[in-house]
Structure formats: structure tokens, C-alpha cells
Amino acid sequence: MKSLVIAAALAVSGLWAASATAQGISPCTQQDQTECMLESIWVAASILPPEKQDRVKRNFLYVVAETHDAGLTREWSRRLNSAPLLPANGTGYARRKAQGLLAEGGWDKFLQRARAGTSPFNIGRPEIMAEGARLAETPDTRKRVINAMFDLAGPPLGGKGFDRSFEQADFGHVLAELSMEDCNLQDFDRAVRLTATPDSLRYALWRARITGDASPLAARIRNEADDQDTRHVRAVLEGYGPIISRGYCPD
Structure with missing residues (x-):
């Protein structure tokens, strides 16, 4: 929650583009990576107008559901005022x-x-x-x-x-x-x-699944957030989703 408050304050003050260090944002650690990365993604979404946040909320909650962590799923559903979702499936x-x-x-x-x-x-x-x-x-x-x-x-x-x-x-x-x-x-x-x-974050996150650690990308997820365009958040969700659903590649 602290990072959401920081994100809102920075958005209002026009300092969003500053570096993660200057913002006082700590990088994610491997111990709390899933929670921290999800928080970073929603920080990026939180500067969108409410109607655009609604457009990415469902995709975000699908990614949360892929954790198969009931507590985490309930917490995010409560925070976003939405019913819990099951992982997406179907044949395209x-x-x-x-x-x-x-x-x-x-x-x-x-x-x-x-x-x-x-x-x-x-x-x-x-x-x-x-x-x-x-x-x-x-x-x-x-x-x-x-x-x-x-x-x-x-x-x-x-x-x-x-x-x-x-x-x-x-x-x-x-x-x-x-x-x-x-x-x-x-x-x-x-x-x-x-x-x-x-050079997109989607591919950086996919590459991180192979190399073994996406946590350094948390600051980039926040820093490159766009307050009008949902494509940034969508790309990040597409990039981080496989790490949650598949885990990292073996060494």
C-alpha cells in the first residue's frame, strides 16, 4: 500500500519520471517477488484514469489468479472491488x-x-x-x-x-x-x-523467465507507466504472466 501512496503523490507532483532510487522505491527481492511485482504493475495502472483502470483490471486479476494463492487472490479482489477470477482458459x-x-x-x-x-x-x-x-x-x-x-x-x-x-x-x-x-x-x-x-518490457520479462530473475525490472515497470495509454500495463501483464504460471526456467 505504501508504494501506491508514493505512486499517487509522484503522479500529482509530476515527478513520476524520476529514477526509482530518487523516488525511494526499493527493487523487488526474490523473497517477496510475486507480491512486489504485482504491486509494481498496479502502481503503473493506478495513474490511468478510472475508466482505463477498469479496462486492465480484469487482465490483472487473471494474472493474480495464476498464482493459485487464495489469500493473494482475495486480497487483490478486495482492493480492486472485484469478484475473484479463475485463470483464463479456452481454445482460440x-x-x-x-x-x-x-x-x-x-x-x-x-x-x-x-x-x-x-x-x-x-x-x-x-x-x-x-x-x-x-x-x-x-x-x-x-x-x-x-x-x-x-x-x-x-x-x-x-x-x-x-x-x-x-x-x-x-x-x-x-x-x-x-x-x-x-x-x-x-x-x-x-x-x-x-x-x-x-526493447519492450514484455520481452524483457520473458527473457527474465529464462535467465531467472525479473525483480530488477520492477522499477522500470513503474517508471515507464503511462497515464493515458493502457498498452504499457497490458504488455507488462503479458510479460509477467508466464513467470507466475510457469515459474522460472531451471538453471
Whole structure:
């Protein structure tokens, strides 16, 4: 709660952009990391207008639910005046398409159609291939799909942000996520170079899952908060969520 008071005071006084040290904000420690990181994320959300806080509240509570800590879930539900949520689940479009393709023709046909870009790969090819990789029954098959995705993405193109290939950026994003899931730092760094925003906190947090400690990023989560745009908080939730749900990669 103290950090929320600090955040509000800094927002009012216009000092939010100061460094964490100057603000008197201590970095998270590994002992209390989950509670501290969640607090940091909500500090970032707390400077948004109330209606925009409401837009990220549900996503935040889904991440809290992934801790499977009943006490922590109740506490945040009380603080945000919301009923507790269960972890999100469900089968999305890309997963359904991948399942249908594999049931229809197996891996050879799946990859053949993916490389050709024929329907349904003409829309959402990176996402469908990523779900295919997750459905692989063996590590070798998963790696085969991932290698095909890197081939289709090609080498990093010039330009910054979205002034580059949209599909390459999409391939980079899903490949970074798959590499984070696999604890493969080499593939992760290769994938992030393909994305539109390689320096984003989302990818910094995913990389921290592989290397083993996200706590140094707490100050950055607070310092880069935006008082009008919810994208910062959404990206941080997407970045920290896998650390909560999957834990850190083994040494």
C-alpha cells in the first residue's frame, strides 16, 4: 500500500519520471517477488484514469489468479472491488485451425500448406504455426515447426517499429513466446530481433523467465507507466504472466 501512496503523490507532483532510487522505491527481492511485482504493475495502472483502470483490471486479476494463492487472490479482489477470477482458459481461433489441419493431414501437410501460405495460413500464419508447435507430440516435431517458422520469417529487416514486415514481426513475437516456453535463450534472442518492439518490457520479462530473475525490472515497470495509454500495463501483464504460471526456467 505504501508504494501506491508514493505512486499517487509522484503522479500529482509530476515527478513520476524520476529514477526509482530518487523516488525511494526499493527493487523487488526474490523473497517477496510475486507480491512486489504485482504491486509494481498496479502502481503503473493506478495513474490511468478510472475508466482505463477498469479496462486492465480484469487482465490483472487473471494474472493474480495464476498464482493459485487464495489469500493473494482475495486480497487483490478486495482492493480492486472485484469478484475473484479463475485463470483464463479456452481454445482460440489459431488453436482450432491448427487442430483441424493436423487431424486432416498430419505434420507434412501442415508444414506444406504453411510454407505455401494457402488457406487458412493466408490469415494468421504465424499464430496458427505457433499453436501447431504447441500441439507437437515430441520435442523434435516442435523444433521442426519452429525451424520452419524462422525460415519463413527470414533475416531481420531494416526499419524500426512497425516500419517493417508485419508478418515478420508477428513471427518474431510468437517465436519469442515459444522460445520463452522452451527456456531457449539463443532462439529467444534471435526471435526478438524480428519483432517490432525488441526493447519492450514484455520481452524483457520473458527473457527474465529464462535467465531467472525479473525483480530488477520492477522499477522500470513503474517508471515507464503511462497515464493515458493502457498498452504499457497490458504488455507488462503479458510479460509477467508466464513467470507466475510457469515459474522460472531451471538453471
